Amino acid sequence: MDLNTIKTRTENIKNEMMKRAEGLLKEAGEARDKAEDALKAITEQGRQVLLNLAEDKPMALIDLAAQQKRIEGGVKKSFDRIMAHGHYIMGPEVAELEKQLSEYVGVKNTISCSSGTDALSLALMAMGVKAGDAVFTSAFTFFATAETIALVGATPIFVDVDPVTFNMDIDKLEEAVKETKKNTKLNLKAIVTVSLFGLVMDYDAVRKVADKYGMKVIEDAAQSFGASHNGRKSGTFGDVGCTSFFPAKPLGCYGDGGAVFTDDDELAAVMRSLRVHGQGTDKYDNVRIGLNARIDTVQAGILLEKLKIFDDEMERRQQVAAIYAEGLKEYVDVPQIPEGYVSAFAQYTIKLRNGERERLTGFLKASGIPTAVYYRAPLPLLGAFKYLGLKAEDYPVSVALSQSVLSIPMHPYLDDKDFARIFKAFESFYKG
Numbered sequence: 450m451d452l453n454t455i456k457t458r459t460e461n462i463k464n465e466m467m468k469r470a471e472g473l474l475k476e477a478g479e480a481r482d483k484a485e486d487a488l489k490a491i492t493e494q495g496r497q498v499l500l501n502l503a504e505d506k507p508m509a510l511i512d513l514a515a516q517q518k519r520i521e522g523g524v525k526k527s528f529d530r531i532m533a534h535g536h537y538i539m540g541p542e543v544a545e546l547e548k549q550l551s552e553y554v555g556v557k558n559t560i561s562c563s564s565g566t567d568a569l570s571l572a573l574m575a576m577g578v579k580a581g582d583a584v585f586t587s588a589f590t591f592f593a594t595a596e597t598i599a600l601v602g603a604t605p606i607f608v609d610v611d612p613v614t615f616n617m618d619i620d621k622l623e624e625a626v627k628e629t630k631k632n633t634k635l636n637l638k639a640i641v642t643v644s645l646f647g648l649v650m651d652y653d654a655v656r657k658v659a660d661k662y663g664m665k666v667i668e669d670a671a672q673s674f675g676a677s678h679n680g681r682k683s684g685t686f687g688d689v690g691c692t693s694f695f696p697a698k699p700l701g702c703y704g705d706g707g708a709v710f711t712d713d714d715e716l717a718a719v720m721r722s723l724r725v726h727g728q729g730t731d732k733y734d735n736v737r738i739g740l741n742a743r744i745d746t747v748q749a750g751i752l753l754e755k756l757k758i759f760d761d762e763m764e765r766r767q768q769v770a771a772i773y774a775e776g777l778k779e780y781v782d783v784p785q786i787p788e789g790y791v792s793a794f795a796q797y798t799i800k801l802r803n804g805e806r807e808r809l810t811g812f813l814k815a816s817g818i819p820t821a822v823y824y825r826a827p828l829p830l831l832g833a834f835k836y837l838g839l840k841a842e843d844y845p846v847s848v849a850l851s852q853s854v855l856s857i858p859m860h861p862y863l864d865d866k867d868f869a870r871i872f873k874a875f876e877s878f879y880k881g
């Protein structure tokens with residue numbers, strides 16, 4: 450082999466070696482990049498796991514965000530559809546909602562409206578309730594129940610409640626009716642019952658009193674849409690049932706909304722007229738003084754989406770209540786639901802035994818558990834009803850409840866982690 454050939458071969462071998470070395474270096478670089486990426490991913494995953502472990506997810510009293518995630522697609526589609534047809538007032542969604550609500554509740558007429566408060570006003574106005582009338586109602590409820598009675602000019606006569614169900618005490622109702630008949634000149638006009646925290650009351654008993662004294666019955670079902678007694682749905686127990694679609698209610702929209710339910714076609718026709726300025730045959734034929742109390746089409750569209758998951762949510766509320774009752778009964782008085790009744794559990798309201806409310810709420814707050822007090826004062830003692838001159842000693846149960854009730858988180862999206870945190874907090878508070 451001559452020298453030149455040796456040189457050329459050596460050169461080729463060198464080039465070949467260089468190429469291989471370069472290839473190996475490239476592969477090594479790629480492998481290093483991959484290893485770095487993998488490490489980064491593992492570190493990020495680890496970080497996330499640690500974050501999740503350390504995370505103290507803020508708990509909501511009513512978790513609308515979790516529900517919103519579930520219905521987001523449907524709500525957006527509904528919104529797009531309404532934007533496209535443009536019937537923002539009394540659009541087709543309103544008629545569809547009324548049809549579906551009538552089917553759900555099991556009633557002939559549903560008239561949707563702008564709030565639970567307006568639902569009560571529509572019912573009272575349609576029944577012709579006015580100055581000089583006595584309307585009997587619960588002493589322990591939300592202000593709007595009695596506010597609307599006073600707004601139409603009538604006199605609210607407050608009745609103390611039952612300490613277990615929180616609803617009007619039927620014996621005290623009859624006592625109040627007899628006393629009003631004997632001692633005042635007021636007309637015995639109507640009874641507005643309240644299905645408080647989602648539990649309807651014994652309507653056979655209410656009806657007996659109403660019939661005996663020739664009074665109408667209105668069910669304030671603002672908190673009890675979805676509840677039932679022996680299969681009969683809340684909203685159907687009075688001559689008129691009134692509900693609210695305030696966002697936090699068992700069936701809530703994303704604003705204000707409400708509905709009235711009735712089998713009485715005449716009352717239904719009057720309430721339909723009252724809802725739109727007392728309209729007659731058309732919008733500009735006003736035959737009575739009314740309200741502007743329509744629900745928005747957009748809210749009706751949202752409610753139609755929420756109705757699709759409502760039964761499932763109601764079932765979960767029952768499970769949540771059962772888990773709570775088991776976990777909390779040794780520390781506090783948990784809600785008692787009588788045989789045959791299904792509560793909508795708008796609130797899960799416990800009764801504390803030893804005047805420890807302020808300390809317990811502070812302790813729960815520090816543990817990330819929100820609470821609320823419904824209600825801090827019985828209605829007869831509120832400033833707005835001062836003109837009636839009522840005394841606390843006439844409402845002993847309502848007064849005691851206003852000092853001992855506490856509502857804790859209640860919604861269908863509470864999970865095991867939430868229950869664990871709540872039960873641990875109660876255990877630490879009561880067992881130290």
Ligand SMILES: Cc1ncc(COP(=O)(O)O)c(C=O)c1O
Pocket residue numbers: 564565566567590591593594643669671672692693694695705706707
């Ligand atoms: C018992 C009761 N009645 C009436 C209402 C009034 O409903 P809205 O807020 O929709 O006017 C409410 C709502 O909070 C309520 O809880």
